[in-house]
Amino acid sequence: xxxxxxxxxxxxxxxxVLERGALHGxxxxxxxxxxxxxxxxxxxxxxxxxxxxLERAGHVVSAWSTVNGRERxxxxxxxxxxxxxxxxxxxxxxxxxxxxxxxxxxxxxxxxG
Amino acid sequence: xxxxxxxxxxxxxxxxVLERGALHGxxxxxxxxxxxxxxxxxxxxxxxxxxxxLERAGHVVSAWSTVNGRERxxxxxxxxxxxxxxxxxxxxxxxxxxxxxxxxxxxxxxxxG
DNA sequence: GGATAACAAGTAGCGTGTCTACGCATGAAC
DNA sequence: GTTCATGCGTAGACACGCTACTTGTTATCC
Numbered sequence: 001x002x003x004x005x006x007x008x009x010x011x012x013x014x015x016x017v018l019e020r021g022a023l024h025g026x027x028x029x030x031x032x033x034x035x036x037x038x039x040x041x042x043x044x045x046x047x048x049x050x051x052x053x054l055e056r057a058g059h060v061v062s063a064w065s066t067v068n069g070r071e072r073x074x075x076x077x078x079x080x081x082x083x084x085x086x087x088x089x090x091x092x093x094x095x096x097x098x099x100x101x102x103x104x105x106x107x108x109x110x111x112x113g
Numbered sequence: 114x115x116x117x118x119x120x121x122x123x124x125x126x127x128x129x130v131l132e133r134g135a136l137h138g139x140x141x142x143x144x145x146x147x148x149x150x151x152x153x154x155x156x157x158x159x160x161x162x163x164x165x166x167l168e169r170a171g172h173v174v175s176a177w178s179t180v181n182g183r184e185r186x187x188x189x190x191x192x193x194x195x196x197x198x199x200x201x202x203x204x205x206x207x208x209x210x211x212x213x214x215x216x217x218x219x220x221x222x223x224x225x226g
Numbered sequence: 227g228g229a230t231a232a233c234a235a236g237t238a239g240c241g242t243g244t245c246t247a248c249g250c251a252t253g254a255a256c
Numbered sequence: 257g258t259t260c261a262t263g264c265g266t267a268g269a270c271a272c273g274c275t276a277c278t279t280g281t282t283a284t285c286c
Binding site: 006007008010042043045046050053068070071 | 271272280
Binding site: 120137138139140157158161162184185186 | 262263264265266267271272
């Protein structure tokens with residue numbers, strides 16, 4: 001599964017992983033991969049531009065830090081970003097329940113757990 | 114909600130509405146609108162090209178019929194289309210459950226106490 | 227010491243897919 | 257005879273993610 005299917009939901013995913021705490025780009029990619037059991041394996045060429053978009057939109061702020069001589073740009077959610085995430089969440093719910101009507105009951109309201 | 118968010122799932126929706134029986138383009142649009150409580154209101158410029166894509170792919174076949182002097186092109190699911198729909202369905206389930214982990218109700222830091 | 231891999235960030239150009247904005251045609255209402 | 261709802265269709269614009277590439281550091285293997 002690649003990000004083509006995401007189309008328009010990628011930003012929401014990025015905000016969602018940052019909700020748990022600030023991360024740098026590479027770590028975001030790994031978090032997405034880990035939390036999706038390897039299903040979301042996004043290329044850097046997808047994630048980095050998206051993060052810059054989010055920063056331009058004011059949803060995240062970034063800060064450079066150097067660790068072992070390696071440059072890391074760490075991204076953090078802003079208040080605006082938090083509100084945007086809430087919006088995206090309700091948008092996702094409406095979207096998935098609407099499409100779910102046509103494509104099956106598998107909207108997974110809750111993964112049984 | 115428009116089809117921008119659909120991106121990649123539109124074909125599946127079209128196949129899904131045709132699953133219940135053959136329809137012509139305009140009726141497909143109305144069926145989508147009706148079954149989604151008005152949430153899916155797709156422009157013709159989105160649906161007609163999509164239907165032609167599906168026909169080129171062999172997922173549907175079309176036939177002209179004239180009703181009251183009006184030309185209608187009625188689309189019908191093929192066996193290939195039915196299989197494709199099944200594929201899309203399982204694809205949708207995987208997609209929605211994966212994204213749902215991040216954006217779903219169970220994702221909030223307030224785990225339904 | 228040199229090659230390779232993993233980590234870390236980024237850009238350029240392409241392809242796909244939906245949207246906007248049209249055009250064409252018929253039948254009913256006013 | 258103009259307007260509206262029905263019905264089909266295309267052209268071009270635009271947004272977004274993908275592929276492929278570049279730059280640079282640290283660690284590992286031979």
